[in-house]
């Protein structure tokens with residue numbers, strides 16, 4: 403796939419790492435105005451770094467936008483006359499609606515909104531997708547991209563704000579829970595490194611139990627909870 407990431411900041415770099423490590427690219431254009439901070443990507447084959455968004459658009463089919471909301475409209479205006487019927491526009495820009503994108507580039511373009519999280523850098527993003535009417539023809543390819551980088555589901559656009567809280571901000575919430583468990587482990591006598599190992603791998607195991615069995619959390623809780631035991635005391 404010929405992919406461009408327009409606005410390669412925190413999220414864009416995470417997506418780029420995921421695309422590179424899963425061999426998802428034929429070519430990958432990475433753009434930002436100040437390209438010094440992404441020079442390291444030049445070490446990867448098939449990756450081209452540029453501050454020229456139009457050049458990236460001309461040489462790519464899939465355009466993933468990772469810019470801040472305030473910059474998005476003017477960037478869309480700059481590239482809109484170079485869009486063809488082949489381009490798929492994937493916007494990760496929070497709160498920027500499909501109708502606002504259509505107002506600049508037209509309803510006939512394939513437009514997808516994606517809400518991934520930074521775990522995309524390690525191929526574990528939970529990504530929510532929605533699209534315009536025409537974008538339904540390209541939702542499968544968008545799902546294929548994000549399924550390489552984790553898991554994706556398609557949702558109505560009306561749920562995108564909620565998805566932002568649960569999936570994008572959600573990374574921070576789970577980090578705090580892991581940190582709190584790490585501190586509890588230190589209090590119980592483990593050194594800091596061991597404590598974090600215990601916390602993060604237990605967290606991974608808990609999530610995997612649900613993912614692989616399809617069980618409800620309470621079913622798994624019942625398995626480790628005995629009357630008057632330490633688990634129920636901890637839970638309460």
Ligand SMILES: NC(=O)c1ccc[n+]([C@@H]2O[C@H](COP(=O)([O-])OP(=O)(O)OC[C@H]3O[C@@H](n4cnc5c(N)ncnc54)[C@H](OP(=O)(O)O)[C@@H]3O)[C@@H](O)[C@H]2O)c1
Pocket residue numbers: 408409410411412413414433434435436437455467468469470471473477494495496517518519520570
């Ligand atoms: N971070 C997350 O976990 C997350 C998750 C889901 C969605 N999002 C959304 O994704 C978007 C990006 O978030 P972020 O955290 O990655 O922000 P960020 O780090 O600020 O990245 C935005 C990038 O856009 C570049 N940029 C600005 N103007 C540009 C232009 N004219 N042409 C090309 N590049 C340009 C900036 O670099 P220069 O200044 O060098 O140009 C910057 O590196 C936001 O809309 C955010 O709401 C973020």
